[in-house]
Amino acid sequence: MYDLIVIGSGAAGIMAAIRATQNANKVLLLEQQNKIAPKLKATGGGRCNLTNTLSNDEFISHFGKQGRFMSNALKIFDHNKLTSFMNSIGVATHAPDGFRIFPTTHSSQTIIDGLLTHMNKIGVELNCAQKVIDIKKDDIFEIKTQDNVYTSKNVLIASGAKGYENLGASGDGYRFASQLGHKVTSLYPAMMPLFVKDTWVQNCRADTVAKVQVSVDIKKYKKLNATGDLIFTKNGIRGPVVLDFAREITPLFDKYDEIPISMNLIKGKNEDELINFLKEQASLNPTLSVLEHLEKILASSIVKELAKIVDIDCEVTYKNLKGIKKAQFIKILCNTPLTVCGHDGFRLAMITRGGVSLKQIDSNTMQSKLVSGLYFAGEVVDIDGPCGGYNLQWAFSSGNLAGMLQK
Numbered sequence: 049m050y051d052l053i054v055i056g057s058g059a060a061g062i063m064a065a066i067r068a069t070q071n072a073n074k075v076l077l078l079e080q081q082n083k084i085a086p087k088l089k090a091t092g093g094g095r096c097n098l099t100n101t102l103s104n105d106e107f108i109s110h111f112g113k114q115g116r117f118m119s120n121a122l123k124i125f126d127h128n129k130l131t132s133f134m135n136s137i138g139v140a141t142h143a144p145d146g147f148r149i150f151p152t153t154h155s156s157q158t159i160i161d162g163l164l165t166h167m168n169k170i171g172v173e174l175n176c177a178q179k180v181i182d183i184k185k186d187d188i189f190e191i192k193t194q195d196n197v198y199t200s201k202n203v204l205i206a207s208g209a210k211g212y213e214n215l216g217a218s219g220d221g222y223r224f225a226s227q228l229g230h231k232v233t234s235l236y237p238a239m240m241p242l243f244v245k246d247t248w249v250q251n252c253r254a255d256t257v258a259k260v261q262v263s264v265d266i267k268k269y270k271k272l273n274a275t276g277d278l279i280f281t282k283n284g285i286r287g288p289v290v291l292d293f294a295r296e297i298t299p300l301f302d303k304y305d306e307i308p309i310s311m312n313l314i315k316g317k318n319e320d321e322l323i324n325f326l327k328e329q330a331s332l333n334p335t336l337s338v339l340e341h342l343e344k345i346l347a348s349s350i351v352k353e354l355a356k357i358v359d360i361d362c363e364v365t366y367k368n369l370k371g372i373k374k375a376q377f378i379k380i381l382c383n384t385p386l387t388v389c390g391h392d393g394f395r396l397a398m399i400t401r402g403g404v405s406l407k408q409i410d411s412n413t414m415q416s417k418l419v420s421g422l423y424f425a426g427e428v429v430d431i432d433g434p435c436g437g438y439n440l441q442w443a444f445s446s447g448n449l450a451g452m453l454q455k
Contacts, residue, residue, distance in 0.1 A: 050076045050173075050200040052453060053191055055180050056221070057084035059440055060426025060447035061206035062163050065172045067451030075172050076198060078191070080179035080218075084164060087212050089156045091398075091440065096156035098134070098141060099127040099149045099441035107441070111433045117411045118431065121445040124452075127437075130444050134159070137166040148437055180207075183224050185419060204414075204423040204450050209400030210235060211427075217394070221428040222404070229418045231405040233430050234302075237397030238295035241286035243390040245306065248353040252280040255347035259315045262293050264300070265308040265385065272296040274434075278311070280350075285386070292434040295401045297388055307388040314345050319382050330366035337363045346381070354380050399439055403430040414450035423450040 051073035054061045062085065065077040077084075088096065100107070104122045108115035125133075131141045131149060139162040140152040151158045167174060178193040183203060191198045207221035222232045256279050263273035274296070276289030300307050314322060329341040339362040342351045355362035358376040360369070369377070394400070404424055408417050416422040425446040433439050 049188070050074050050198065052076070052202045052204060052451070053078065053189065053198055053200040054204045054206055055183075055191070055224075056205070056207035056426070056428075057081075057174070057176075058206060058208050058426060059085070059088055059443035060450070061204065062167065063444045063447030064204050064206060064423075064425055064451030066163075066167060066170065067448050068453055069167075069170050069172045071452065073453065076200070077167070077172055077174045078178045078180060078193065078198075079174070079176045082177050084174065084176065085160045087208060087217070088440075089160060090212065091156055092150075094156050095150055095154045096159055097148045097150055097435075097437040097440070098159070099130055099437040099444075100147050101127060101143055101149065102147075107438065110438055111431060111442075114406060114431050117406050117409075118442060118445065120412050121414070121442070121449040125445045125448040127441060130441060134162065137162040180220065180224070183228065185228070185422070189421065202421040202423065202453055204425060204447075205404075205428055206425045206447060206450070207428055209403065209427040210394040211237060211239070211397035211400050212394075219400075221424075225404045225424070225428070228416070228422060230408050230416065233402040233405060234299070235400055235402040236295070236298040237391065237394045238298060238401040238432060239291045239398035239435065240294050240391060240396045241281060241284055242290055242294055242297060242388050243284040243392075245387045245389040246385075248357065249280040249285065249386070250282045251353055252347065252349045253282065254349060255279075256287065257313050257347065257350070260287075260289050261312040261316055262289055263310050264296065265310045266300075266304075269296075269300065275316075276435075278313075284388075288435050291398070294391065294397075295399075295432060295434075298391060298401065301390075305389075309386050309388055311384045311386060312382055313350060313384055314381055317345075317382065319378050322378055322382055326366050334365065334367065336365065338366050338369055339363050341366065342381070351381075354384065399427060399432050401432050403428055403432075406430050413452070413454040414446055415454070420455075423453075425450040 052068045052075045054065045054077045057079035065075050069075045142152050143149045182192040184190045189200045189203045205221045210219040258277050260278040261275050274289050274293040277287045278289050279287040360373045360377050414423050426443040
């Protein structure tokens with residue numbers, strides 16, 4: 049008989065197991081893979097952006113209306129507490145850009161090794177290669193795996209979501225939650241590349257475009273936007289801004305076969321500002337071509353492709369750029385249209401939008417409002433945030449709160 053069985057050894061599950069054990073509980077951590085934290089290992093390309101330096105209020109604001117649910121978990125275990133904890137288990141951290149916090153080694157394995165060593169030290173019982181098949185509750189919980197049946201007073205579902213299927217994500221946590229009476233919202237892949245139908249992007253793969261502003265070009269959804277670095281691919285777009293923006297796009301495919309978007313590729317300049325920029329550059333260097341002027345703010349490959357779309361010669365001087373074609377060229381530079389036509393689904397999704405309904409979870413404890421002794425933490429609940437350490441901080445904070453086993 050355990051005081052707590054944790055299903056899933058991601059950041060949330062590990063943190064909960066540690067907190068509960070430190071509070072003198074007998075804890076079992078079950079992981080279906082052969083090693084702990086497979087998704088944590090892959091986070092941030094293996095560099096593991098743990099969290100960031102924002103205040104709690106600023107941090108919460110990046111999660112939209114669901115963010116308020118996080119208040120208590122963050123109050124108890126914010127980025128300062130997380131980095132202090134990491135330091136206490138031998139994982140030094142730093143924020144090289146003043147915002148994103150990484151282990152100083154820039155290796156997720158450092159974090160995994162530190163967590164595993166600490167769990168062994170304090171006596172967390174860990175069983176890997178144990179896939180949970182079923183959860184039942186009478187007076188106590190009965191957890192069945194392919195090899196064993198375990199019993200416990202409390203259970204934490206911290207099995208993650210559906211993203212990164214190649215790392216074992218199955219969405220089993222949603223099934224268990226549903227079986228135990230919980231509502232699971234619609235689920236969508238998020239934080240991933242997007243496919244576009246515009247073929248010209250394949251000629252622009254050499255450069256990262258900084259500070260791109262992206263928005264949905266549908267009247268009803270104009271407010272959906274993001275800003276960040278963008279990279280063109282053979283058949284679409286990727287980069288930090290796309291990873292953040294994908295969570296807004298994927299639900300729209302329920303209504304539309306294609307999603308038109310608009311991009312500002314020239315660091316937010318509007319049409320008047322771009323015209324003034326070109327006039328100023330032309331006055332300083334009147335013999336240079338429009339292409340040569342624009343190369344100062346945008347890669348030449350992109351300039352040339354956009355010029356082709358409006359059928360204009362960008363290698364003439366600004367003085368010789370005239371009429372309707374000039375206006376069309378200025379417009380497409382400031383508002384470049386693309387049509388998103390698909391994505392890779394959960395196969396390459398780093399996170400999942402949606403999850404166990406927050407209305408059925410007590411934000412003060414992470415305990416179910418429906419089933420006593422049942423807890424949730426991490427990505428399995430209906431909370432997801434942008435790139436930049438947001439989702440990992442939530443995982444650690446919610447896991448810490450759940451592991452306190454407050455009634």
